[in-house]
Amino acid sequence: MTAPTPDALTPVPEEVTARIGVVQYEEEGGFPVEHGYIWTTCASVQNGNPLFWDEDVAADLTGGPIAPPTMLSVWFRPHHWSPGRSEPAVPLQAHFDLKEDLDLPEAIISSNTNTFHEPVRVGDRVRSRQVLRSVSEPKATRLGHGRFWTIDVEYLNQDDALLGVESYTAFGYQRPEEAEPADPKEDD
Amino acid sequence: MATRLLHGDVTVGDRLPDLSYDVTATTVVLGALASRDWRPMHHDRDFAVHRNGTQDIFLNTPNQAAWFERYVTDWTGPTGRLGRMTFRMNTPVFPGDHMAFSATVTGTAIDDSGCGWVDLDVSLRVGEVVATTCAARVSLPRDTDDNPWSRRGDNWCP
Numbered sequence: 321m322t323a324p325t326p327d328a329l330t331p332v333p334e335e336v337t338a339r340i341g342v343v344q345y346e347e348e349g350g351f352p353v354e355h356g357y358i359w360t361t362c363a364s365v366q367n368g369n370p371l372f373w374d375e376d377v378a379a380d381l382t383g384g385p386i387a388p389p390t391m392l393s394v395w396f397r398p399h400h401w402s403p404g405r406s407e408p409a410v411p412l413q414a415h416f417d418l419k420e421d422l423d424l425p426e427a428i429i430s431s432n433t434n435t436f437h438e439p440v441r442v443g444d445r446v447r448s449r450q451v452l453r454s455v456s457e458p459k460a461t462r463l464g465h466g467r468f469w470t471i472d473v474e475y476l477n478q479d480d481a482l483l484g485v486e487s488y489t490a491f492g493y494q495r496p497e498e499a500e501p502a503d504p505k506e507d508d
Numbered sequence: 509m510a511t512r513l514l515h516g517d518v519t520v521g522d523r524l525p526d527l528s529y530d531v532t533a534t535t536v537v538l539g540a541l542a543s544r545d546w547r548p549m550h551h552d553r554d555f556a557v558h559r560n561g562t563q564d565i566f567l568n569t570p571n572q573a574a575w576f577e578r579y580v581t582d583w584t585g586p587t588g589r590l591g592r593m594t595f596r597m598n599t600p601v602f603p604g605d606h607m608a609f610s611a612t613v614t615g616t617a618i619d620d621s622g623c624g625w626v627d628l629d630v631s632l633r634v635g636e637v638v639a640t641t642c643a644a645r646v647s648l649p650r651d652t653d654d655n656p657w658s659r660r661g662d663n664w665c666p
Contacts, residue, residue, distance in 0.1 A: 361542040363538075364571060366578065369582075369586055377586055381586055381655060390573040390576070390590070394544050429569075430596075434573065434595075436590050436592065437666070
């Protein structure tokens, strides 16, 4: 079995085109930003930055305790289980929607850019929303034939201040059955 | 007192001090749980091997980002403020791997608001293999009275 040629891929449905630039999946994190996770994260990488460990330094530089900028997505990851939910929640749902809508069952995240704006402060209630930015024409790569797409995840605090944006570029594709599996990336 | 690097201390071509670390299963699991990533390929070796086809569990992306942040801010000190990071993941990092971080300054600039920026090419290598690269943009104070963390709105353009 071989992968379809780029021309044979499912055309981009109008409903997908209509989603470009539209805010989707706006939701609030499950808990306020807490100091314990900040320390656990710093401990996991032995980050001794006094900004996260010394109250006086935090007060002097940032007006109080903040989270490391790279923890932006941490405040949004759903609990492994919560009452009334039988299936695990899926982060970046807009990405999984595209895989289904475009009939591209495999996908890798090819690049990821994080931009950091207002600092995330202990006690903040973080909201996120997903915005599809683009879907490419059909492309052929070593993995197979498919399309690139870019999705922004925007994070805001309880005052609607922009905390940061995570921009994911993914390649969704179909591959021949005999092809080697791709290197594992942060997809599924 | 921690180092507080100033923008004027940095020149294109400067190399950051290397950082190396031996990855264990604890490194991977601790990093995944700290970033609230419950997916089994980051804590369940049987799942990683038999379902993902990898040799072992592997570091997740958010925790790799935390390693890159730590590496950059070890160099800048607490007044360094990250503005932007672009990652490319090439190969997974497994328990037993020896991670080696290195970086080079690729650019310095002062933007229209007077904010001092430094651009870095950062690499995470395992042996001869570049596992992950990161293009990082970090703001440094221009003098001892400047504090990038105090910038807001139009004065912060990462």
